[in-house]
Amino acid sequence: MRILIVEDDREAADAMERGLTEAGNSCARAADGEEGLAAARDGEFDVMIVDRMMPKMNGVQLIETLRREGDQTPVLFLSALGEVGDRVAGLQAGGDDYLVKPYAFAELIARVEALARRRETGSVQTLLRVGELEMDLIGRTVSRQGKEIDLQPREFQLLEFMMRHAGQSVTRTMLLEKVWEYHFDPQTNVIDVHISRLRSKIDKGFDRPMLQTVRGAGYRLDA
């Protein structure tokens, strides 16, 4: 993936670049909003990571400008602010996700991957398939190896999110945000228990577990 990092804190940008490059991405960097705007206009990126507060042009103005010009590249806002209102303002400006500093790097990677993936699966799907697992979004049914699995509504939503991000790590915070729509740090156990309930339904009785725990990050659904 090609990722544009627009961040005025050099050390933070260094760390991000190193981590993202090691994870197999190629990164470009800009140190302020104007530079970021020029870089975004020049190159094709899969995801942009944009700090909200920067000299010259702040992140919100930058993204508003790009969106007006028709640039639809997914944007992850980084902010030292975490107010509900800030997040809403960031998303309204055209941001796709919002991460509050300080963050765990696993969280950043997971969110960047999720954003890039979302772009690929832009078309409206009615059927999700991950390996042996099939989800009918219209009939609200799930089956593995053709055997129907009975899920509660929330478990269905949880699995849908995992299937849409199959092969990627998703963090507990992401799950709480995207599935439950809460924006606070989860008590680790709360999400774990929901995952283990889901796991017992989709993995129990099958030879190979699909729902994996990723140490230090969260969970991953493998085909």
Add this chain to the structure above:
Amino acid sequence: MRLPRIFRTTPFRLTLLFLALFASAASAFLAYIYVATAGEARRRTDMEITREMHSLVAAYDRAGTDALNQSLIERAASERPFLYLLMNKDQKPISGSIQESPVEKFNGPIQWTSFQVTDQDSQGHTVKHPARGLQERLSGGQILFVGADVGADEAYVNKIVRALEGAGALVIVLGLAFGALFSRNVTRSMVGLTEVVDAVRNGDLGARAKVRGTRDEFDELASGVNEMLDRLERSMAGHRHAGDAIAHDLRSPLTRLRARLEAAYLDVEAGRGDPTQALAQALEDTDGVLKTFGAVLSIARLQAAGAAPDPVLFDPAELAADISELYEPLCEEKGIDFAAEFSKDLQVRGNREFLAQALANILDNAVKYTPKGGAIMLRVRRRSSGEIEFSVTDTGPGVPDDDRDRVVERFVRLENSRNQPGAGLGLSLVAAVAEAHRGRLELAEGPGKVGELGPGLRVALVLPRPA
């Protein structure tokens, strides 16, 4: 020159103003009484003189000068209070009860005059009385004067005037005295407040105004000021403690983290062992640090904002149902019986996100302290006061009765993280959320002791009735 304090107060100035207003009104009133009384007396006298004159003129017209003369003599001898004088054309007295006419230059057919009549009082002293008189030219050319001593009337009027003057003076003296008294009273009430303001200005946030229990506006002001200072002090204390708490909460895990990383580094350097385990632990520690940091940040922001951001009106039961759905599996896994009970058709105004987090924190706390086989109950109801209450009752060890207030206060002050290792900042955030919604956090005893369980804790987040 500076007047003594008591005369510089607003109440005293107000008193003076009212006194001035009252004095003007009183003067107008007194003037009216004077005019009415004195004027009336004079009108009555004049009328009687006129009537007497008419009857005498009628007698003259009927029977001539002699009859008039006769009549005058008779009247003078009687007890009638009139003074008579009959004069010829040239104003030379002919007969009557006075020596000469008080009218100096008589030229009209009729002329009124005011004059002084000399009399003797009971002790034989000569006294002068005011008198009124009417002089009229008769058809035969003679001149007739009829007068009356108005001394009694005048004395009466004077008495009234003197009484009025005395009353006026009394009003002013009493007014000033009451003003001073009033001023002193109000000043005394204000001095307490002024002293409190001075003390606070000089940095003593603990100063409080005395509430005297009179329930007047000064008491209201005093308790208002006290309440304001309470909030301010709490908030300041919160900020003061927040710094300490952050430092403490982050220092231990960071120290642990550093030790782990150092050990892993030394292991790798010495070429022994696999550092994976240590690094994984370090990551977990870091997450813990981040979580603490996030909680402290949320609390600091709430306290700084002073009010919950973006409040909306919503059904608290829906929120509670959402959170129940999130926590029910966790309880089940821990072997805790989870029950929920929500009243219908309630409304609260607040920040959904923060309230959800607060509820989640209360439930976290309950799950943490409730042993296997215990129970947790989440309730939403309206209190009879109209306040909306979210309550979580558990069957954990609870908090001793005597400690509850202190514990809540500690949460409010963010101190708990130091004194109760492991409790984290959860309930501190709940307290901050409650405060930001003008509500409060309450701790009470749970369902009581049942075998191994209990007595339990009942944590309530109480929000004000939506306006």
